[in-house]
Amino acid sequence: MPKVSEVLAGSLLDRLDAELFLGEVLNFTPTELFAQPDFAIPETALARFHAFEKSRLTGKSVAAILGRKEFFGLDFFVNENVLIPRPETELLVEEILKIAPRSLLDVGTGSGAIAISVKKNLPHCHIVANDVSPAALAVAQKNSQNLGVEIEFIESDLLEKISGEFDLVAANLPYVPDDSHELQKSVADFEPRLALFGGADGMDLLRCLLRQISKLAQKPKFVLLEFGGGVQTEILEKFARELFPDSEITILLDLAGIARVLKITCSMEHEAHNT
Ligand SMILES: C[S@@+](CC[C@H](N)C(=O)[O-])C[C@H]1O[C@@H](n2cnc3c(N)ncnc32)[C@H](O)[C@@H]1O
Structure with a gap:
């Protein structure tokens, strides 16, 4: 039986990925793996390692292969029906926690990453989460059960x-322009199109949602929308100002300094005019 050190040395993968997969199949922590270079790998574990290796070489991400991803310190189950939660989305969660709302609607919940992370930190917040994809909602349900939180999930096209x-x-929501060629292979080939693309400039769904919110009889006090930064920033900000002329509109930057979240603090005065 080959040893840990031999398999790591012979793998075609980046060292870190190979260590992750080997740790997974042996059920070893990184420290255990490091401490036992001479450990002989049983046949079944080796076969699993080679299957992971093969899959990774097709360009699939480690998270998609292992079927889980850490987000906001929690372990989320993921599969081919959901977007793998991204670290930059933690900004949105942090901003929600700062506001500490009593009720939250998470539109396009996917794996449930935002809704579940908020509920874990604000247990008294009533949370509704929706998605147009029943397959994504099944993943979100599973995550809410695994992580022990209660959230109301609804299948709905935006606010319909x-x-x-x-x-x-x-x-x-999805905000990648339809003709974007900038996506990594691990994303373009393995994550659902429904979770990625948002029309010619990527912002069809964001505009549609903002329009729907602006027409609500009872507007939320706050709206927080993630978007892609760059050219989208000015377009989205202008659009929001037209729809919510009396509200405070701010753009929040992520850790990389990229404009990432549009924040609308809805004016109650404006609400009164419309009702
Ligand atoms: C970019 S993914 C984000 C998933 C999750 N919110 C997250 O942050 O990881 C967008 C999600 O929006 C959903 N979606 C796409 N179009 C939608 C629509 N018209 N109404 C509701 N959800 C939609 C997709 O199915 C997908 O789960």
């Missing part, structure tokens, strides 16, 4: 089937 009032509406 949503009723009730919310302090805060948050969304990380």
Whole structure:
């Protein structure tokens, strides 16, 4: 049986990926793996390692292969029906936690990453999360059960089937332009198109959601929308100012300094004019 050190040395993968997969198949922590270079790898574990290796060489991400991804310190189950939660989306969660709403609507919940992370930190917040994809909602349900939180999940195209009032509406909807060639292979080939693309400039769904929110009889106090930064920033900000002329509109930057979240603090005065 080959040893840990031999398999790591012979793998075609980056060292870090090879260590991750080997740790997974042996059920070893990184420290255990490091401490036992001469450990003989059983046949079944080796076969699993080679299957992971083969899959990784097709360009699939480690998270997609292992079927889990850490987000906001929590372990989320993921599969081919959901976007793998991104670290930059943690900004949206942090901003929600700062506001500490009593009720939250998470539009396009995917794996449930935003809704579940908020519920873990604000247990008294009433949370509704929706997605147009039933397969994505099944993943979100599973994650809410695994992580022990109660969230109301609704299958809905944006706000179509949503009723009730919310302090805060948050969304990380698709915002990649349809003809984008900038996506990594691990994303373009393995994550659902429905979770990625948002029309010619990427912002069709964001505009549609903002229009729907602006027409609500009872507007939320806050709206937080993730978007792609760059050219989208000015377009989205202008669009939001037209729809919410009396509200405070701010753009929040992520850790890389990229404009990432549009924040609308809805004016109650404006709400009164419209009702
Ligand atoms: C970019 S992914 C984000 C998933 C999750 N919110 C996150 O941050 O990881 C966008 C999600 O929006 C969903 N979606 C796409 N179009 C939608 C629509 N019209 N109404 C509701 N959800 C939609 C997709 O199925 C996908 O789960």
